[in-house]
Amino acid sequence: MKRTARPRLKPLQRSFYLRPTLKVARDLLGKRIVRRRGRKILIGKIVEVEAYRGSIDPASHAYRGKTKRNAVMFGEGGHLYVYFTYGMHFCSNIVTGKKGIGEAVLIRAVEPLAGLEEMKKNRNLKTFRWNKKMLQELTSGPARFCRAFGIARIDNGADLLGQSIFLVPGDRVPSRLIRRTSRIGIRNGTEKRWRFFIKDNRWVSHAG
C-alpha cells in the first residue's frame, strides 16, 4: 500500500503565543486550528477572534485576579482556556503572553475545512438539514465552534504544542481584509475595539 503525500501539519511554536495579545489575535486570523481525536482530524480556518486582557479589561475573566476557574489564563501562552457559560455552552480561548499575565484570545468563529461530517455529528442538531444556512451555522459562534470540534471541560488547559489540539499556518490575511470592532455580548469594556475578523467571510458570527 502506498502512502499518499499529506501536507505536513507543523504546529505554531510557543513563541507565536508569547507576543502581545492584540498582535496574536490579529495573526490568528487565517490560521488553521486542528483537532485530532484518534484517527479523526477536524480542521477549521480561524475567521473571527476577540482579545481579553486581564487586569486592564473589565470584560475579562482575569480582571479580578486569579481564581480556580481562570487559572489557565494565567499560565504560559499557547494553552487552551475552556470555560462553561449560560448553563450549557463551552467557549475556547487561546492563552497569550508569559506566565502570570492573564490574557487570552477567544475563538469566535472558524470556517470548516476538513472533517465536516464529524462536525455535523458533534453538533447533533434536531432539525439539522444540510443546506447553505446550516453549513454556515456549523461553526459560526464561540459555542458552536466548541461543539463542532468536540471541545469541552476536559480540554481546559490543553497545550497547543501537543497532539490533541494545535494550530498550523494557513493563509496570510492581508490587512485590507481585516476588520476591527468592539466585542460582542459583553457589558463592560465595550469601548475597546478588540474584535478582529476577516471581511466578507461567511462564517463570521455577527455582521461587522
Next chain:
DNA sequence: TAGTTGATCGTCT
C-alpha cells in the same frame, strides 16, 4: 427576516 424567549448551571457575590 426580525424579534423574543426558554434552556440550564458553575462561579462569584
Next chain:
DNA sequence: GACGATCAACTAA
C-alpha cells in the same frame, strides 16, 4: 441568589 465572552426554537408578518 444572580447572572453570564450563547444558542436554537418559536412567533409574527
